[in-house]
Amino acid sequence: MAKLLITLSLLCITSCCLAQNRMSKDKDRLCCASKYSEEQLDSIDINKLGTEYRRLKHTKCKACDLSGSGYVSVMSVLGERMNGKTADQLIEAMGKPDTVQDGNYIYFWRKWHDDYLYFAFPQHKAVSGWYYALE
Secondary structure: OHHHHHHHHHHHHHHHHHHHHHHHHHHHHHHOOOOOOOOOHHHOOHHHHHHHHHHHHHOOOHHHHOOOOHHHHHHHHHHHHOOOOOHHHHHHHHOOOOEEEOOEEEEEOEOEOOEEEEEEOHHHOOEEEEEEOOO
C-alpha cells in the first residue's frame, strides 16, 4: 500500500511539473502574438500597428526570436510601410530606434545577434532593409 501511495504521489508531482512546463511555453508564445492576424497587418492604420509593435517589444520573450512570431511579422510590415516616411514619422510610429549607426535607425529583432531592421534616410525619406548576418 505504501509503495502504491509513493508511486501515485510521484506520478502526481511529475504530471504537475509537466503541466507547468507546458503552460510556461504557451505563455512564452503568447507574449509574441499580435492581436492582429497576418491577413490584417497590411490594412491596419500605421500608428495602430506602431502601437502594437511597441507593445510586443515591451513584452518580448525568447519565443519572439523565432521566425514567424507576431513580433517579427509586425516589424516586417512596419518596415515596408514606413518606406518614404520621414524620421519624425518613423519615431512617431515605432518609437525611438534601439540605436543609430552611421545615420541609420536600427530596430532590433534579436539584438545584435544576427538580424535587425534598419532605416536609411537618403533625401530625408526612410528606406528600410533587414540586416541578415548569416545570409
